[in-house]
Amino acid sequence: MMVAADNEEEVRKVGQAGTLESNDVMITVAPGEAGSGVFIDLTSIVKDQYGDAIRRTLLDVVAEQGSRDIYITVADRGALDCTIRARLLTALTRAGAVGKKGVV
Amino acid sequence: MNLRRTMLFIPGNNPGMLQNGGVFGADSVILDLEDAVAPQEKDAARFLVAQALKTVDYGNSEKVVRINPLDTFGAEDIQMIVPCQPDVLLVPKVESVQDIEKVTHLVAQAETAGQQPVQLIALLETSQGIALAYQIAQTKGRLVALALGAEDYTAGLGATRTKEGREIFTARSLVINAAAAAGIQSLDTPFTDANDEAGLYQDTLTGKELGFKGKLAINPRQIDVIHGVFNPTLATIEWAEEVVQAIRKAESEGSGVASLHGKMVDAPIVARAEHILKLARRLGVEVMQ
Numbered sequence: 091m092m093v094a095a096d097n098e099e100e101v102r103k104v105g106q107a108g109t110l111e112s113n114d115v116m117i118t119v120a121p122g123e124a125g126s127g128v129f130i131d132l133t134s135i136v137k138d139q140y141g142d143a144i145r146r147t148l149l150d151v152v153a154e155q156g157s158r159d160i161y162i163t164v165a166d167r168g169a170l171d172c173t174i175r176a177r178l179l180t181a182l183t184r185a186g187a188v189g190k191k192g193v194v
Numbered sequence: 195m196n197l198r199r200t201m202l203f204i205p206g207n208n209p210g211m212l213q214n215g216g217v218f219g220a221d222s223v224i225l226d227l228e229d230a231v232a233p234q235e236k237d238a239a240r241f242l243v244a245q246a247l248k249t250v251d252y253g254n255s256e257k258v259v260r261i262n263p264l265d266t267f268g269a270e271d272i273q274m275i276v277p278c279q280p281d282v283l284l285v286p287k288v289e290s291v292q293d294i295e296k297v298t299h300l301v302a303q304a305e306t307a308g309q310q311p312v313q314l315i316a317l318l319e320t321s322q323g324i325a326l327a328y329q330i331a332q333t334k335g336r337l338v339a340l341a342l343g344a345e346d347y348t349a350g351l352g353a354t355r356t357k358e359g360r361e362i363f364t365a366r367s368l369v370i371n372a373a374a375a376a377g378i379q380s381l382d383t384p385f386t387d388a389n390d391e392a393g394l395y396q397d398t399l400t401g402k403e404l405g406f407k408g409k410l411a412i413n414p415r416q417i418d419v420i421h422g423v424f425n426p427t428l429a430t431i432e433w434a435e436e437v438v439q440a441i442r443k444a445e446s447e448g449s450g451v452a453s454l455h456g457k458m459v460d461a462p463i464v465a466r467a468e469h470i471l472k473l474a475r476r477l478g479v480e481v482m483q
Contacts, residue, residue: 107238113210172245173209180238 101160105185108169108177115169117181122159128152134166147171151178157187196256197221197476198339198379198408199424200417201284203260205230206239216252218414219421224258227271228286236267240274247278258315260284264296272297276304276312282338287346288316289323294333301336311336315381319343320350324365327372340373341410342366344383357393359400370405382406388413398423425477426470434474435482437467 101121108116122129130145137144148162162178169177182188202220204211206227215223225246231239243259259280261271272283285297294316301312314336318324324347331340344362345355353361362383373380382401385394398409398420409420426434436454441464444452452459474481 107241111208111210113213169209170213170249172249173213173242176209176241176245177238180241183237183241 100187101157101182102186105181105183105187107180107184108173110165110167112167113169113173115164115166115174115177117165117174117177118163119178119181119185119187120161120163121185122161124159126159126161128158128160128162130162130164132164132166134164135168136166143171144174147174148178151175151182155179155182155188157182160187196338197473198256198381200408200411200420201258201341201381202255202411202414202417203230203384206243206259207231207235209242212242212246213250215246216250216255218255218417220255220411220414220417221408222256222258222282223252224260224284224410225280226260227267227275228260228262236262236270240267240271244274244278247275247280256281258282258284260286260317261297263287264293264300268297269300272300273304276301277306277309279309280312281310282313282315284315284317284341286317286343287319287323288330289320290326291329291333294330294337298333298335313338315339315341317341317343318365318369319346321347323347324368327368328375331372331376331378337376337378339379339381339407340369341381342369342383345386347383357387357390357397359397366401366404366406374405379407380405382409384410384412385416386412388415391415391419394419395423426474426479430470431474431479431481434467434470437463438471438482 101119104118104120106118108114110116128149130148132141132144134141134144144166152160179188198221200220201222201224202218203224203226204215206225225243227239227243247257257280259275261283262268263286288294294314297314316330316337318327318340327340342365347365348355348361370380385397387393394416401409402423411417411420437459440452440454440459471481
């Protein structure tokens, strides 16, 4: 698999953060193939009501951090927007993908 | 000076508790990055607390973050948390003036232009910290209170921790005296048995009688009991009003000393009465001006 890891903001390895407790979300990020874009695999207890909002938050954070080719697995247990942001930033950091953009 | 009757600890890596921290009516919430967070989750808690500070409404509760000591993750905590505008950082295991000065320096570096200055509370929880309480309290700038952490302190002493608290009497008094000498607040150690309401009441009362201005809390259920101890009673408020009326009458007659129910009323008594009335006003009780 060809991985686009030449730029500082790209995901270089698998990173995971969060839990499966209520109000939390477990997020795993993994490197995508070069040019594959952002792929989100979302399961959520509130997917019908908030699935689009959750995706938007995830895409915003990824865009802010400058990652392009990334596979994101999300198991949501009713997390607020701020929790989703925090868990994704943690997962990205653990995957070596939070660069110069600042983290908060 | 802010009212800090209760400062409620909230684990920094628990989203459910972080998002509900404002509903319990504590004077301060302490979003905890230190003891409540496992070492491998420090980064996750830091992101979560940073996001919570920016988005969660903590109502009237002051926003405090307990950072890690500087010899572990403290500098990273300061760098990420300070720009998110907490009101106060609670600095653990403070043992010297230099500890506070180092944190002060890092906080100043991390603050963004135009942000409200972040204040500091020093948590004294070692024999060294208690021994130097007076010098630490005198650190100028951002320090607004000293807090006692009795669990680590007694463990370090090799003392037996009891509900009665005889083993921490000296430490409590040293912290209260040091803070009073510096004109800052003193805050009592938490009562760690969340199921013992009577014990909490007695422990809080002991601390208040010694001079503490508030108490750390480890469970939302403790808040009402602690407030009940620190709030002035109706009888106390009425006594305070009588004292102030008596001294005003005496002053109008050219005297600095009055008599109330056969007891002398002089400056220290008036100061205590005025403090009670001020506290009552802060709590929304209608009292004389």
